[in-house]
Amino acid sequence: MIVPAQVASGFLTMKGLRNHHLSCCVNTLLQTFSATRELTDILDKWKPSGRTADKHSLPLQLKTVLSAMRSDDPHSVSHHGFLYCLDRNYIRLNVQHDADEVFLSILNLMQQQIGDTALALEIQELYKISVQTQLECLECSFNQTQTSFMLSLPLHIKEDDNSLESCMTSFFEHQELKGRNCCYCKQCGSKTPSKQGVKLLSLPPILRVHLKRFRNNSGYARKIDCKVTFPETFDFTEIVKEAFSSDFTQNDCTYTLYAVLVHSGGAMYGHYTAFVRHRANQRWHYANDSHVQQASWEEVMATYGGYNRSTAYMLMYRRGSEAGGPQPDLSG
Numbered sequence: 001m002i003v004p005a006q007v008a009s010g011f012l013t014m015k016g017l018r019n020h021h022l023s024c025c026v027n028t029l030l031q032t033f034s035a036t037r038e039l040t041d042i043l044d045k046w047k048p049s050g051r052t053a054d055k056h057s058l059p060l061q062l063k064t065v066l067s068a069m070r071s072d073d074p075h076s077v078s079h080h081g082f083l084y085c086l087d088r089n090y091i092r093l094n095v096q097h098d099a100d101e102v103f104l105s106i107l108n109l110m111q112q113q114i115g116d117t118a119l120a121l122e123i124q125e126l127y128k129i130s131v132q133t134q135l136e137c138l139e140c141s142f143n144q145t146q147t148s149f150m151l152s153l154p155l156h157i158k159e160d161d162n163s164l165e166s167c168m169t170s171f172f173e174h175q176e177l178k179g180r181n182c183c184y185c186k187q188c189g190s191k192t193p194s195k196q197g198v199k200l201l202s203l204p205p206i207l208r209v210h211l212k213r214f215r216n217n218s219g220y221a222r223k224i225d226c227k228v229t230f231p232e233t234f235d236f237t238e239i240v241k242e243a244f245s246s247d248f249t250q251n252d253c254t255y256t257l258y259a260v261l262v263h264s265g266g267a268m269y270g271h272y273t274a275f276v277r278h279r280a281n282q283r284w285h286y287a288n289d290s291h292v293q294q295a296s297w298e299e300v301m302a303t304y305g306g307y308n309r310s311t312a313y314m315l316m317y318r319r320g321s322e323a324g325g326p327q328p329d330l331s332g
Contacts (some may be wrong), residue, residue: 015068018290019290023093028274028287035259039066052114056085065079065082086106089109107151129207130202131198133148134196134197138192140185142185144186162226175196176196207316209315210314211228222267236254258316260275261312261314262274273287
């Protein structure tokens with residue numbers, strides 16, 4: 001069999017990123033960005049000019065480092081420019097960061113600095129979950145609705161064994177708002193007990209799931225290590241059938257996992273690593289800063305959680321039954 005040129009050149013080897021001034025959080029996010037071909041395609045067609053071509057432009061620095069990570073150049077990837085650009089935008093070096101917060105900050109900075117409204121909207125649409133919040137007064141049955149969007153699905157974790165399916169079901173269940181949580185009813189003219197629910201209007205090409213493992217109780221932060229199982233592939237319509245608005249029109253609601261951000265340690269300290277499907281051969285790899293090695297689905301499942309274990313914190317799913325196309329035949 002003829003081995004593809006990209007295999008022979010080393011293209012199928014994922015590149016690690018050196019930990020520079022506590023950059024493990026950013027390193028793992030860069031690995032997921034590199035595996036998100038939809039994002040790299042947008043950046044590849046972007047032509048920076050003027051202020052957007054300045055070395056302090058975050059979209060330019062991201063475009064540069066992602067291109068280097070995908071190249072067949074055997075030299076190590078330098079991402080210092082991107083890290084110092086983040087530092088100038090108040091995502092400081094030498095500081096422990098939260099991966100969810102940094103992810104959202106990077107998206108916001110790209111949209112602000114890319115200088116192309118159409119491309120900025122394309123980036124947002126990759127992750128945009130459109131929802132309709134419904135609020136019903138329990139005294140007069142008056143309904144209020146509001147349309148908004150999220151860039152991730154933030155899931156609460158119970159201090160017990162969880163599954164992605166159960167967490168999603170809880171997220172879309174109606175909640176009663178009483179006492180100090182009462183909401184103002186226009187028809188009653190006062191704050192009344194209410195019932196609140198969320199319905200889906202549209203789902204994005206890339207579904208980012210944030211497992212909310214960190215709690216803050218009376219100023220004391222702690223991490224929830226409880227088990228959360230998650231599948232490689234799932235159909236949204238089969239998990240939460242009641243979550244969809246009557247205006248929802250998408251046909252394909254199947255999602256396939258392609259990246260898992262993992263947190264080790266406690267609420268006030270820790271280390272981030274990632275499991276990522278390689279965009280060319282679709283095999284799982286484990287990225288721990290500069291060290292990258294091939295991994296198995298069994299190793300990914302080991303991040304479900306448990307006492308004193310590394311735990312999945314962010315899940316990246318791609319719409320479609322496959323994570324990214326056919327896997328090349330690498331047999332002899």
